[in-house]
Each structure stands twice: as structure tokens, then as C-alpha cells.
Amino acid sequence: MxxxxxxxxxxxxxxxxxxxxxxxxxxxxxxxxxxxxxxxxxxxxxxxxxxxxxxxxxxxxxxxxxxxxxxxxxxxxxxxxxxxxxxxxxxxxxxxxxxxxxxxxxxxxxxxxxxYDEETGASYFSDLDIRTGDEIEHLGDTMSKMENDMRGYLSNLAQVTAEKERIGTELNLATQIQNSMLPTFFPPFPDRTEFDLFADMKPAKEVGGDFYDFFFIDEEHLGLVIADVSGKGVPAALFMMMSKMLVKNYAMTGLPPAEVLNRANASICENNKNKMFVTVWFGVLDITTGHIKAANAGHEYPMIRKPGGQFEIFKDKHGFVLGAMKKKRYTEYEFDVEPGGTLFVYTDGAAEAANAGNELFGTGRMLETLNSDPDALPETLLKNMTEAINRFVGDAPQFDDLTMLCIKYNGKTKTGEQI
Incomplete structure (x- = not known):
């Protein structure tokens, strides 16, 4: 050197x-x-x-x-x-x-x-003191002004860079916290053969507003949740964490799905200054019979496949979103999933995925993708769906979080043997 x-x-x-x-x-x-x-x-x-x-x-x-x-x-x-x-x-x-x-x-x-001396702030052109009274002096003054402007720009750039690094660190931490709140280990219950379950979330930003969850309420009842928070980024992620905890906490008390949503909605509305809301589909599966009790708070219709059949949209009873109306009451409905049948729930990020021409993927293409291999295990079904959406979207940016949950009911005999 x-x-x-x-x-x-x-x-x-x-x-x-x-x-x-x-x-x-x-x-x-x-x-x-x-x-x-x-x-x-x-x-x-x-x-x-x-x-x-x-x-x-x-x-x-x-x-x-x-x-x-x-x-x-x-x-x-x-x-x-x-x-x-x-x-x-x-x-x-x-x-x-x-x-x-x-x-x-x-x-x-x-x-x-x-x-240059960063401590004293010595400059290159300002200290020259050129006094020729002609174009050369003007050139020196111009270079000095350029240097001062560049120094200010670099100082501001350093501050902006440091702020971006801080925000990036916080977003990474938020991503880790969010990921730790979602069950990501599959199969989640290796000793339970009554069903196969898989779920996945791909946020549009570092952190997302969608969430899914599944948990045993007791030995025979499995809670299934999928939800979509309004907005994106850190505010949506924080709202998502609160909503997830409320739904699960009320569900673990054994309340019916509709009452779980009633109480979660009331709790969210008590302190919702930012006027955010969340759509939720919550169901409880009886793993001994395949019977499901569910309630829908403004969420997408589930897709259900009967054994040996094709996936179809199940138009359940819709309620209003959580967080918008405190006194809103939700309606419960019931249906059965026979052994060999499959339930698929998702957020609107799947159906509304858009390509460069602003054409939506749509529920029609979703059904085509699912029915291309309808008897596949949930993990394969979600993989096929993700690949189909990615092919359709191409180079267009991801606009919304993409979250899916799928469960295939295997059934159980009275003696405990899988059928």
C-alpha cells in the first residue's frame, strides 16, 4: 500500500x-x-x-x-x-x-x-482557499460545496444504513418469535395414527399476519385454526400473536367453536385502537368419529374431499370478522369427514395470488391442483399447491401471505386399530 x-x-x-x-x-x-x-x-x-x-x-x-x-x-x-x-x-x-x-x-x-480525518472533520477542497477571482476560484468553490454536500449525504446515509440494520435485526427477531409460535415440526403427533396433518405459511414480508394452529383439547378432540389478520408487517404480526393466543386459550377450556369466537371477538374489541381485524376458521375434530364442529369468522370457505372423490368447496355459514363488532355473535355448524377424506383450509393469499398481468390464481385453479392428485398426503398436497401458485405467479412479487392447512382423516376402530 x-x-x-x-x-x-x-x-x-x-x-x-x-x-x-x-x-x-x-x-x-x-x-x-x-x-x-x-x-x-x-x-x-x-x-x-x-x-x-x-x-x-x-x-x-x-x-x-x-x-x-x-x-x-x-x-x-x-x-x-x-x-x-x-x-x-x-x-x-x-x-x-x-x-x-x-x-x-x-x-x-x-x-x-x-x-480525511473523521475526528477533526478536515476537508479536501474547503481548506484550499483559492482566491484567483476567475473560473478557477469558481471551480474550487463548486468542488468545496460538492464535498460538503457529499459529506452530509454520507453522514445521512450512514444513519439510514444503521437504522435499516437495526430494523433488519428487529425484523429477524420478530420472524424468529413468530416462527416459534407456529407449530413447524411434522408430523406433530407421531403416535397418533388417526390422521395425517401438515401446514405451512409463507409471509409476503419478513413477518406475516396469517397464522395456523392445531392442538389437542383433550384425548379425542383436535382443534384446527387458520386465520388472516388485516395488514402486513410487524403490526399485523403482533395482532396475529394476540389473536392466536386468545383463540387457543378459549378453545382449551372446551367451549364450542362459536363461543370461542364470541369471546375472542369481545376480547379483541376491548382494546383495538388501530381498528384491525382478523378472519378465522376454527374447527374441532373428533378423532374417533371424524365429526367436525366449526365456526367461521369471515374466512375463506374450506375445501373437502370425500373418500374416492374430488375436492369441493364447502360453503359453510359465514360470520363477521373478529375485532370489528364487539357484540357480534357467531354460528356453529357441523359436518363429517369420513375415513380417507381430507379437509383443506387456506387464507386468501392462495386464491388471490396474482401474476404479472394481475390475473388471480382463483379457487378454480386451486381445485384443479388439489384434484390432480386428490388421494395424496397433506404434505404433498400443499407442496403441489405451492408449486402451482409459484408457476402461475412467475416473477410477480408476492402480494399477500400464503398459508394453508390440510388434514387427512384416517379413522379409528373401536378397538383402537387404524383402518
């Missing part, structure tokens, strides 16, 4: 002296040309005088020696004057042109190498 610095300074010195030398040589050359021109003019004037006054020729011939001496003295004086003028002009140009340009060049070289 030092050798490179010495080399760069050497090149700068070479350019500096090269400019001075070229300017000095140019001034000398111009002076010599002017000197020769003056001699030629003197000779021509002498010839004109002889031509107009022939009578003076003899007199002038007699004075050749004196004339030649005069001309030599004249030439010497002119040469001395020319050299003095050349030196003065060179010095003046060196002071008013070459030195300021060299100072600007050296400052620019240091600026390129970032040789």
Missing part, C-alpha cells in the same frame, strides 16, 4: 512539473517569436527608409559598423526584456493557474483515496 501511495504521488508530481514546464516553454517560444518579428520589422523599416531616401544610402553605409552595433545592442536588450517578461508571465500563470489547478488535482486525488 505505501509503495502504491508513493507511486501515485510521483505521478502527480510529474504531471505538476510537466504542466509548468510546458507553460514556461510556451511563453519562451512566444517571446522568441515576438523578438524575431521585431527584428524583421526593424529590418523592413530600414529598407523602406533607404528606398524612399536613396541619398541616405551612402551615409548609412558609412555607418554600417555603428548600425550593426546598435542592432546587436537592440537585440540583446529585446532578448533580456523578453526573458524577463517570460519569467514574470510564467510566474504569474504558475501562481494563478498552475498552482490552483495542482491544488485541486491533489485534493481530488486525496478525495478519491478517502484521506
Amino acid at each position: 505505501p509503495s502504491k501511495r508513493v507511486s501515485e504521488m510521483s505521478e502527480l508530481e510529474k504531471r505538476r512539473y510537466s504542466l509548468s514546464a510546458r507553460m514556461f516553454h510556451t511563453v519562451i517560444l512566444i517571446s522568441v517569436i515576438l523578438f524575431l518579428v521585431s527584428l524583421v520589422i526593424s529590418y523592413v523599416m530600414y529598407a523602406v527608409v533607404i528606398e524612399e531616401n536613396p541619398s541616405l544610402e551612402n551615409l548609412l553605409n558609412l555607418q554600417d559598423t555603428a548600425r550593426m552595433g546598435f542592432l546587436l545592442q537592440y537585440a540583446l536588450v529585446m532578448l533580456i526584456v523578453t526573458v524577463i517578461l517570460a519569467v514574470i508571465l510564467t510566474w504569474h500563470l504558475q501562481r494563478t493557474v498552475v498552482k490552483p489547478i495542482n491544488s485541486l488535482t491533489e485534493a481530488a486525488e486525496k478525495y478519491m483515496r478517502h484521506e
Whole structure:
């Protein structure tokens, strides 16, 4: 590195002296040309005088020696004057042109190498103090202003970068916290053979507002939840965590699904200054019979497949979203999933996934994807759905969180043996 610095300074010195030398040589050359021109003019004037006054020729011939001496003295004086003028002009140009340009060049070289004192805040161009009163001074002032503007920009950029890094760290932490709240280990209940279960969430941002959950309320009843919070990012994630805990806490008391949503809605509405809301589908599966009791708070219709059949949309009874109306009451409904049947629930990020042409994936394509391999296990069904959506969307950005939950009911005999 030092050798490179010495080399760069050497090149700068070479350019500096090269400019001075070229300017000095140019001034000398111009002076010599002017000197020769003056001699030629003197000779021509002498010839004109002889031509107009022939009578003076003899007199002038007699004075050749004196004339030649005069001309030599004249030439010497002119040469001395020319050299003095050349030196003065060179010095003046060196002071008013070459030195300021060299100072600007050296400052620019240091600026390129970032040789500045961050503690004292020393600058490159502001300390030059160029006072030539011409375009060079204007150039120096412009460079100084540019440097100050750049210094302010870099300082602001450093602050913005630090803030972004802080936000990035917090978002990573929020992502980890959110992921820790969602069950991600599959199969979640390896010793339970009555069903196969899989779920997945892909947030549109670092953290999402969707969530899913599943948990045993008792030995025979499995709670299933999927929800979609309004908005995105950290606020939605915080609202999602609160909603998830409320639904699960009320569900674990053994309340019916509709009453769980009633109480969760009332709790959310008590302190909802930001007017956020969440759609929720909550069902309770009796793993001994395949009977499901459920309630829907403004969420997407589930898709159900009977054994040996195709997936179809099950248009259940919709209620209003949680968090919008405190006194809203929800209705419960029931249906059966036969052994070999499958339940698929999702958030609107699947149906509303859009490609570059703003065309939605839609529930029709969702059914086609599910029915391309309807008897597959839940993990395969979700993988197929994700791949189909990704192919459809292409390079278009993900607009909404994508969350899906699927359970295939295997059934159970009275003796506990799987059928």
C-alpha cells in the first residue's frame, strides 16, 4: 500500500512539473517569436527608409559598423526584456493557474483515496482557499460545496444504513418469535395414527399476519385454526400473536367453536385502537368419529374431499370478522369427514395470488391442483399447491401471505386399530 501511495504521488508530481514546464516553454517560444518579428520589422523599416531616401544610402553605409552595433545592442536588450517578461508571465500563470489547478488535482486525488480525518472533520477542497477571482476560484468553490454536500449525504446515509440494520435485526427477531409460535415440526403427533396433518405459511414480508394452529383439547378432540389478520408487517404480526393466543386459550377450556369466537371477538374489541381485524376458521375434530364442529369468522370457505372423490368447496355459514363488532355473535355448524377424506383450509393469499398481468390464481385453479392428485398426503398436497401458485405467479412479487392447512382423516376402530 505505501509503495502504491508513493507511486501515485510521483505521478502527480510529474504531471505538476510537466504542466509548468510546458507553460514556461510556451511563453519562451512566444517571446522568441515576438523578438524575431521585431527584428524583421526593424529590418523592413530600414529598407523602406533607404528606398524612399536613396541619398541616405551612402551615409548609412558609412555607418554600417555603428548600425550593426546598435542592432546587436537592440537585440540583446529585446532578448533580456523578453526573458524577463517570460519569467514574470510564467510566474504569474504558475501562481494563478498552475498552482490552483495542482491544488485541486491533489485534493481530488486525496478525495478519491478517502484521506480525511473523521475526528477533526478536515476537508479536501474547503481548506484550499483559492482566491484567483476567475473560473478557477469558481471551480474550487463548486468542488468545496460538492464535498460538503457529499459529506452530509454520507453522514445521512450512514444513519439510514444503521437504522435499516437495526430494523433488519428487529425484523429477524420478530420472524424468529413468530416462527416459534407456529407449530413447524411434522408430523406433530407421531403416535397418533388417526390422521395425517401438515401446514405451512409463507409471509409476503419478513413477518406475516396469517397464522395456523392445531392442538389437542383433550384425548379425542383436535382443534384446527387458520386465520388472516388485516395488514402486513410487524403490526399485523403482533395482532396475529394476540389473536392466536386468545383463540387457543378459549378453545382449551372446551367451549364450542362459536363461543370461542364470541369471546375472542369481545376480547379483541376491548382494546383495538388501530381498528384491525382478523378472519378465522376454527374447527374441532373428533378423532374417533371424524365429526367436525366449526365456526367461521369471515374466512375463506374450506375445501373437502370425500373418500374416492374430488375436492369441493364447502360453503359453510359465514360470520363477521373478529375485532370489528364487539357484540357480534357467531354460528356453529357441523359436518363429517369420513375415513380417507381430507379437509383443506387456506387464507386468501392462495386464491388471490396474482401474476404479472394481475390475473388471480382463483379457487378454480386451486381445485384443479388439489384434484390432480386428490388421494395424496397433506404434505404433498400443499407442496403441489405451492408449486402451482409459484408457476402461475412467475416473477410477480408476492402480494399477500400464503398459508394453508390440510388434514387427512384416517379413522379409528373401536378397538383402537387404524383402518
